[in-house]
Amino acid sequence: MLLIDKLKRQDGLTPTDKQIADYILENITSIPSLGIEALSKKTYTSHSAVVRLSKKMGFDGYKQFRLALSETVYKDLHQLGKIDANFPFDSTDTISQISKKMADLSIEAIRKASEQLESQTLDTAASMLVKADKIFLFAQGDSQIRARSFQNKMVKINRFLLIAEEYADQAWNAANLSKSDCAVFITYGAKIPQYDRYIKYFSKEGIPTILLTGNPTSSLLKLADLSIVATQDEYDFLKVGTFSSQVAFEYILDTLFSVIYAKEYEQNLVNLKQKYDLIEKGQLSEFSNLDN
Template structure:
């Protein structure tokens, strides 16, 4: 999670801590090389107040927090906030300006995701997919479209996934899982009460679970075996569409599939060629892709 996002999501700050946070927001680059003495002087606070704030952000102290700020500056994170993820265009924008804004938003969303993603989390998540006997995807609304995209990719490498909510059977899908399976939950808001119940149940049953969310404060995280949390500047409800969050899901799921594929790269290519030859030899692929001509 980016430091700039932590400043947005943190709560229960004292007046002094709020003043420090506001100063950092306005002077991110300067603070990245600033001493604790200077920051205390600029914010009319004390060393101890800054250290307490750093620990609220889950850093060991000021130096660790400053390093996180420096990382954001080096990644040019401030340049990624120019496009409003919730309202990326106005009614007065021309068609080409709207096209440019959506392009910029797409690039920004993927860059923000890449900056936040953790390699160990990716490797662990991919291994869970590889090791699973059965795979069930829990996703609703726009997110289910991304889940279906992953489902389509996996079947081509002989990995069959089920969309749990496809026929409103998510409870039955969950109840039949065991320790050899994997349940993947996709929820950007992380506030789905039914998912919380299911995750609690699956944890009791020792069923492996993977959560991908955009909410670092989600209660779902406490019950998932592995989670990937990526924060975008997107509101839960008040927005034109779920542009940024869906780009995040698409990018992450494509990345996980690519990692899974790479672990058996040669075998997957050989199998794909073999399957393709069988389809062509039996005229199955043509029938599936081209309409039959009438006599």
């Protein structure tokens, strides 16, 4: 989770911690120039309280914490115009303005997702999928569209993924998974009750699970074998559309596919050429004469 998101969510923080966090968020651009003594005075707290908050945010001390905040401020000052992820345009915007805002929103969503990705997590996820005999994708609504896009790409490298919830057969598909398979859950809110049951069952049976979500507080995080979390500034319901979350999911799944592809890059290129020749020039070509 990004540092600013941690400060906003304030999970596990004491009232004193929240007091310091609130001040930092309200005065974010001035924090890079504030030493620990100045910050403690302005928040009416102690040096130890500031250090304690820094450690809860994942840093060794305030100096490291302040440096991370400085980098955040720098990025914010040099990023594209900030667009509301929930209502990125309004009735007064021209078509060209809407077009520009949607482009900026997509770029910002990918940038934010990229900052939250960890190389080791992606490598582990790729290895789990390469190793699996069968891969079942659990996803609903807009997330299922992203799942189908991922499924389509994986076909190109001879990996056939199954949409578990197609034809409402998710329970049967869940019952048929084995330890040699892998279940991938794609859900931004991660608040789907049956997913909790499925992952608990898979955990009990030793069936590998991967969770892609935008909810860093979901109970599913503790159940899945591997979690990829990418938060966005997007509400659960009050929004024009699921723009940021789905752009981010598409980017992450594209990246995961690329990592998998790169693991056997030369072999995949050879396979690509063979299949291309077969489809475009060989017996599978629409111009081929199958009677000969």
